Amino acid sequence: MNEATAMLFDEFAVAYRRGHAPDVLAYLERAGDEADALADAIDRFLVAVPAREPTEEEIVLMQARLEQQPALLVLRHRRRLTRDAVVRTLVSALGLDTSKSEKVHAYYSDLEVGVLNPKPVDRRVWDALAGVLNANVRVLAGLRPPPPPAPAAVYARMSSGPEVRRRMFGVSSSAQASAERAAEEPDEIDRLFTGSA
Amino acid sequence: MHDARDAEDIRLLEAGEIGLLIEGYLGVIYDRCLVKVRDRDQAADVAQNVYERLFGELKRGRRYRVPFRVVVHQVIKWKVQEYFQSMRYEEELDDWLLGVSTDADTPIDSDARFDALLEGLTELEQTVLRMRYEEDLDFGEIARRLGREANAVHQIHFRALAKLRRDAA
Numbered sequence: 001m002n003e004a005t006a007m008l009f010d011e012f013a014v015a016y017r018r019g020h021a022p023d024v025l026a027y028l029e030r031a032g033d034e035a036d037a038l039a040d041a042i043d044r045f046l047v048a049v050p051a052r053e054p055t056e057e058e059i060v061l062m063q064a065r066l067e068q069q070p071a072l073l074v075l076r077h078r079r080r081l082t083r084d085a086v087v088r089t090l091v092s093a094l095g096l097d098t099s100k101s102e103k104v105h106a107y108y109s110d111l112e113v114g115v116l117n118p119k120p121v122d123r124r125v126w127d128a129l130a131g132v133l134n135a136n137v138r139v140l141a142g143l144r145p146p147p148p149p150a151p152a153a154v155y156a157r158m159s160s161g162p163e164v165r166r167r168m169f170g171v172s173s174s175a176q177a178s179a180e181r182a183a184e185e186p187d188e189i190d191r192l193f194t195g196s197a
Numbered sequence: 198m199h200d201a202r203d204a205e206d207i208r209l210l211e212a213g214e215i216g217l218l219i220e221g222y223l224g225v226i227y228d229r230c231l232v233k234v235r236d237r238d239q240a241a242d243v244a245q246n247v248y249e250r251l252f253g254e255l256k257r258g259r260r261y262r263v264p265f266r267v268v269v270h271q272v273i274k275w276k277v278q279e280y281f282q283s284m285r286y287e288e289e290l291d292d293w294l295l296g297v298s299t300d301a302d303t304p305i306d307s308d309a310r311f312d313a314l315l316e317g318l319t320e321l322e323q324t325v326l327r328m329r330y331e332e333d334l335d336f337g338e339i340a341r342r343l344g345r346e347a348n349a350v351h352q353i354h355f356r357a358l359a360k361l362r363r364d365a366a
Contacts, residue, residue, distance in 0.1 A: 021224060024231040043232045046225055047270050050202045054223035062223055065245050 001041060005034040009041045016045075021055050056135045064140075071140040072112040075133050083109065086132055093128035100189055107193040111141060118142050120195030199266065206265040215255045219248055222269045229270075233277045245337070246276045246347055253346065279351060283336075286358045290330075293361075314361065322357035325350060 001009070008031055015022040024042065031038040060078065064071040076086060087105045091098055110116035118141040129137040186196055202221075209218040226247050230240040250272050261268050315323045321343075328339045336354070340347040 021228075024228050025235065025237065028232070028235065039232045039235075043229060046229050046232070050199055051222050051225035051266065051269075052228075054220060054227075058223045058227055059220060061241065062220075062245065062248055065241065066248070 001037045002034060005031050005038050005041075008038055009045070012042060013045055016052055017049065019052060021052060021058075057139055060135065060140055070112060070114045072114075072133075072137065075135055075137070075140055076112065079133055081132070083112070086129070089132040090125070090128050093131065094124060094192065096189060100187075103189050107189065111193070114141075116193065120193075122192040122195070125192050199264065202266065203264045210255070210260070210265065215252060218255070218265065219251050219269075222251075222266070223248070226269065226273060229273050230277065234280060239280070242335070242337070243276050243280050246279070247272050249347060250276065283351060283354065286355065290358055290361070294330075318357050318360060322353055322360070325353045326357050329354065 008027055012022050012024075012027050027042070028035040028039055056075075060071050060075045063069075063078075064074045067074065076083070083105065087101055087108050090096075090108060091101050091104055094104075096104060107116065111118060111121065118138065121138075121141075126138040186194075190196055206218060206221075209215075209221075223244075226244045227240065230243040230247070231237065234240040234243055247269075251269065254268075315326060318326070324343070325339060328334045328342065329336075334342070336347050336350050340350045343350065
């Protein structure tokens with residue numbers, strides 16, 4: 001192991017022992033050609049020292065995989081929050097018109113069950129959700145959904161989203177709301193959740 | 198260094214808090230799987246296998262003469278090895294299938310159909326290989342559909358590929 005790799009290992013080890021959850025892959029990438037040497041050192045270190053506390057995201061991810069549920073849904077249940085409560089907070093935090101709560105509800109529902117592509121969702125939405133759900137919601141929403149009970153697209157287009165959600169997760173369809181929002185002129189809510197306006 | 202953690206593990210085990218006991222190791226399970234596998238999705242799959250093995254063991258009432266953390270690290274090691282073993286067999290099978298595919302320059306045996314390939318296998322082995330290679334299912338999903346443990350499916354898959362390799366040789 002060269003000196004640069006030793007310093008990377010030291011940085012990782014110190015962060016780990018301080019109770020942080022340093023990103024293993026990020027460190028290995030930084031090590032470049034020395035990734036194997038660093039991986040070996042980190043692995044031996046992880047066996048030798050007491051295990052760090054798991055992050056909330058790791059717990060939610062495992063629970064989601066075991067229960068074959070979307071991670072965001074699992075997180076909300078862990079927080080004992082209703083979907084309505086999350087939507088109310090979102091509408092308030094984003095300064096949206098309360099009369100459009102139903103539209104926000106439909107978008108959030110799609111995001112929660114994994115049928116809305118999380119990539120274009122505005123940072124302000126993630127910040128607001130992180131505030132109410134107290135976790136890195138963006139990471140959880142972007143995780144690969146557990147295998148669905150029936151073959152289906154991971155991210156359905158807006159027109160087919162509610163149907164896919166109904167088939168995948170057995171939740172009530174918001175088809176009417178989706179159809180309405182597809183027919184309307186794009187507004188601030190569309191921009192926040194889909195990046196288009 | 199480990200005394201406090203070991204004592205807490207014993208307390209959780211005696212209280213029957215199996216979920217909490219394993220949850221305490223989720224971080225290191227993910228980290229070690231990532232170090233070895235170096236792919237987040239695949240590492241999460243392996244980590245899930247580790248969790249399920251540990252949970253199954255404890256649920257059946259298994260107790261250990263060594264601290265629980267030692268068991269955790271041993272199960273991680275085995276599950277990572279199992280992952281690489283299955284990857285290696287998949288690569289070998291891919292090579293073999295490529296060799297008998299229509300893209301290959303080698304003459305194609307008229308019996309080199311998937312059905313013919315599976316003939317020497319048991320019904321269960323055939324089912325697992327069909328789910329794996331015709332339906333492109335992962336091992337977790339195959340296990341779920343067959344109502345079996347993922348480990349058992351891995352074993353069946355391993356056995357079936359070993360037979361195919363023997364036949365091919």
